[in-house]
Amino acid sequence: MSPEGQIHSAKPTPASNLYTIILAFAFCMVLATAAFVAYKCYFDYSTLFKIP
Amino acid sequence: MSNLTKILIVLLTISAIFLCGIVVTYVANADNFKQKYDNQHKEVGALEAKVDSLTNQLNEKVQQKDELEKTLNDKIASMKTQADEVQAKLNTAEREKAELVERTNNFASVTKAFSETSEKQTQTLNATLEEVKQVKADQIKQAKELDETSAALMEKNAIIDSLNAEKRRLVEDKADLENRLDKILRAGGKVTAAGTPVTPEGGSASAARTGTEAIALKAKVTEVDMKNSLATISIGSADGVKEGMKFHVTRGDKFICDILITDVDTDKAVGVLELVSQPLKVGDNAVTNL
Numbered sequence: 001m002s003p004e005g006q007i008h009s010a011k012p013t014p015a016s017n018l019y020t021i022i023l024a025f026a027f028c029m030v031l032a033t034a035a036f037v038a039y040k041c042y043f044d045y046s047t048l049f050k051i052p
Numbered sequence: 053m054s055n056l057t058k059i060l061i062v063l064l065t066i067s068a069i070f071l072c073g074i075v076v077t078y079v080a081n082a083d084n085f086k087q088k089y090d091n092q093h094k095e096v097g098a099l100e101a102k103v104d105s106l107t108n109q110l111n112e113k114v115q116q117k118d119e120l121e122k123t124l125n126d127k128i129a130s131m132k133t134q135a136d137e138v139q140a141k142l143n144t145a146e147r148e149k150a151e152l153v154e155r156t157n158n159f160a161s162v163t164k165a166f167s168e169t170s171e172k173q174t175q176t177l178n179a180t181l182e183e184v185k186q187v188k189a190d191q192i193k194q195a196k197e198l199d200e201t202s203a204a205l206m207e208k209n210a211i212i213d214s215l216n217a218e219k220r221r222l223v224e225d226k227a228d229l230e231n232r233l234d235k236i237l238r239a240g241g242k243v244t245a246a247g248t249p250v251t252p253e254g255g256s257a258s259a260a261r262t263g264t265e266a267i268a269l270k271a272k273v274t275e276v277d278m279k280n281s282l283a284t285i286s287i288g289s290a291d292g293v294k295e296g297m298k299f300h301v302t303r304g305d306k307f308i309c310d311i312l313i314t315d316v317d318t319d320k321a322v323g324v325l326e327l328v329s330q331p332l333k334v335g336d337n338a339v340t341n342l
Contacts, residue, residue, distance in 0.1 A: 019053065019058055019062075022062065022065045025065065026061075026065035029068055029069060030072060032072070033071075033076055037075060037076075037079050040079050044084045044086060044087070045086050
C-alpha cells in the first residue's frame with residue numbers, strides 16, 4: 001500500500017485473495033439472507049413491501 | 053492492504069454472519085400474521101353466525117317460554133279451581149267422617165247391647181231347648197194316644213157314614229110321606245105344618261111330631277062360566293094358591309059351591325065347580341076354611 005508500488009505498476013492487483021474471498025462470502029451471505037427474507041415475505045403475505 | 057482494512061473486513065464479515073444468522077432465525081421462526089388474521093376472521097364469522105343462530109334459538113326459546121308460561125298460568129288457574137273443589141270435598145268428607153265416627157260409636161254401643169241381649173237369648177234358648185225336649189217326649193206320648201184315637205175315630209166315622217146313609221133314606225121317605233099328606237090335606241083345605249126339631253143339640257134322638265094347620269086364604273069370584281062349570285078367583289100363586297086346593301064359595305051365610313083349582317096364575321086361579329047348590333055370581337066369597 002505504499003505510494004511506491006502504485007507508481008511502479010499501473011495495473012492494480014489485490015493485495016490478498018483471502019480477504020477478497022472473505023468479503024465475497026460476506027456479501028453472498030447478506031444477499032442470500034435478503035433473498036430468503038424476500039421469499040419468506042412473498043410466500044406468507046403475497047407481497048414484498050406492502051402491508052397486507 | 054493495511055492491517056486496519058483487513059481487520060475491518062474480518063469484523064464486517066463476522067458481523068454480517070452474525071446479523072444474517074439472527075435475521076434468518078427470526079424470519080424462520082416469525083409467525084404468519086396473515087394466516088392468523090384469516091383464521092381469526094373465519095372464527096369471528098363463525099362465531100357471529102353462531103351468535104345469530106343462538107339469538108334465533110333464544111328468541112324461539114323466549115316464545116316457547118311465553119307460551120309455556122301462559123299454558124302454565126292457565127293450568128295453575130285450573131289447578132286452583134280444582135284445589136278449591138278438592139278442599140270443599142275434603143271438608144264434606146271430614147263432616148261425613150265425623151258423622152261416620154259418631155255412627156260407629158252408636159253401632160258399638162248397639163253391638164254391646166246386642167251382645168248382652170244375645171247372651172240372655174242364648175240362656176233362654178237353652179232353657180227353651182230343654183222344654184222342647186220335654187215337649188217332644190210328651191209329643192211322642194200324645195202321638196201314640198193320637199194313633200189310638202184316630203183308629204177309634206175311623207171306626208166312629210164308619211158308623212157315622214152308615215147312619216148318614218140311613219138318614220138320607222129316612223129323609224127321602226119323609227119327603228114322600230109329606231107329599232102324600234099334602235095331597236090328602238089340600239083336598240080338605242089344610243097343609244102340613246113345618247116340623248119342629250124334637251131333639252135338642254147334644255141330646256138323644258126322639259120321634260118328630262107331625263101336625264096340620266089351616267091355609268086360611270080368602271078371595272072373590274071374578275068370572276063365572278056356568279056352561280063349562282068353571283070359575284075364576286081373585287088370588288093366585290103369589291098368595292099361595294096351588295093346584296088341587298079347594299075353595300068353598302059362600303054368599304052371606306049360604307053355601308053356594310066348591311071350586312077345585314085346576315090352573316093357577318100369579319094373580320088369579322081357575323077351578324072346576326063342585327057341589328053346586330045355587331047359581332054362582334061374580335063377587336061371591338071364596339075361602340079355603342069355613
